Amino acid sequence: MSVYTEPSLATAVRVEKLTRVYGSVTALDAVDAGFGRGTFTAVMGPSGSGKSTLLQTAAGLDRPSSGRAFLGDTDLSRLSETRLTELRRRRIGFVFQAFNLVGALTVEENIVLPLRLSGARPDRAWLTTVVERVGLGDRLHHRPAQLSGGQQQRVAIARALATRPEVIFCDEPTGALDSRTAADVLALLRAVVDEHGQTVVMVTHDPIAASYADRVLILADGRIVGDLPQPGAVRIAEHLASLDRRTAR
Ligand code: ADP
Numbered sequence: 001m002s003v004y005t006e007p008s009l010a011t012a013v014r015v016e017k018l019t020r021v022y023g024s025v026t027a028l029d030a031v032d033a034g035f036g037r038g039t040f041t042a043v044m045g046p047s048g049s050g051k052s053t054l055l056q057t058a059a060g061l062d063r064p065s066s067g068r069a070f071l072g073d074t075d076l077s078r079l080s081e082t083r084l085t086e087l088r089r090r091r092i093g094f095v096f097q098a099f100n101l102v103g104a105l106t107v108e109e110n111i112v113l114p115l116r117l118s119g120a121r122p123d124r125a126w127l128t129t130v131v132e133r134v135g136l137g138d139r140l141h142h143r144p145a146q147l148s149g150g151q152q153q154r155v156a157i158a159r160a161l162a163t164r165p166e167v168i169f170c171d172e173p174t175g176a177l178d179s180r181t182a183a184d185v186l187a188l189l190r191a192v193v194d195e196h197g198q199t200v201v202m203v204t205h206d207p208i209a210a211s212y213a214d215r216v217l218i219l220a221d222g223r224i225v226g227d228l229p230q231p232g233a234v235r236i237a238e239h240l241a242s243l244d245r246r247t248a249r
């Protein structure tokens with residue numbers, strides 16, 4: 001199944017025949033997909049279906065074996081390592097299941113770290129907005145270890161937002177959180193899209209988490225096998241179950 005989107009200003013991220021091979025494993029098999037600006041997409045599928053590989057190659061964290069990934073008009077495959085690192089720091093945000101905060105730094109220092117690394121001038125007004133939006137105003141001088149899992153993930157989201165990136169990739173951001181805390185984090189990602197027009201692409205196993213998205217892409221064996229616009233949690237769960245039945249046969 002192909003969900004190719006024509007290049008356009010309305011597309012934040014686009015991948016063309018994106019393929020990643022590890023030894024004898026084809027983790028991603030000629031995937032075509034586009035992600036509209038200001039949209040929230042959930043990427044689902046069985047373990048090992050290529051979800052993380054899609055995020056990492058689309059985000060320039062990993063190079064594809066063939067095919068191309070575009071951020072806006074920029075073809076990542078044409079960039080040197082240095083330029084790619086620069087682009088990642090300035091134009092892309094990441095949120096991982098394990099938070100990946102720096103334990104020795106305060107909340108505030110963690111949030112501005114990508115800005116420091118990219119050498120960009122901090123936009124103070126935006127940082128204030130971000131800190132307020134994630135509800136961390138009274139925790140700025142705490143260290144990550146003094147925070148709950150949900151708070152730590154909110155710091156990671158604030159950090160991902162600090163450079164005002166065009167797109168935020170999240171790989172199972174709620175995988176380590178209880179359902180109440182997860183709901184908080186998902187509402188925050190939803191608000192980032194609705195209030196600030198950013199683009200979010202989120203891998204998740206949880207149909208309820210996926211129901212916060214505008215669209216659900218389903219991967220199996222490195223290919224897109226489903227593209228559901230605004231499905232509810234029930235339809236998502238049914239779709240995944242039918243996939244299980246097909247692969248079990
Ligand atoms: P998912 O995130 O959907 O669980 P991944 O993208 O992590 O799937 O992995 C897809 C396939 O690629 C799996 O078979 C996995 O074992 C393989 N794979 C992923 N990363 C590597 C790697 N660095 N080295 C070798 N195989 C890998």
Ligand code: MG
Nearest residue numbers: 051052053171
């Ligand atoms: Mg994964």
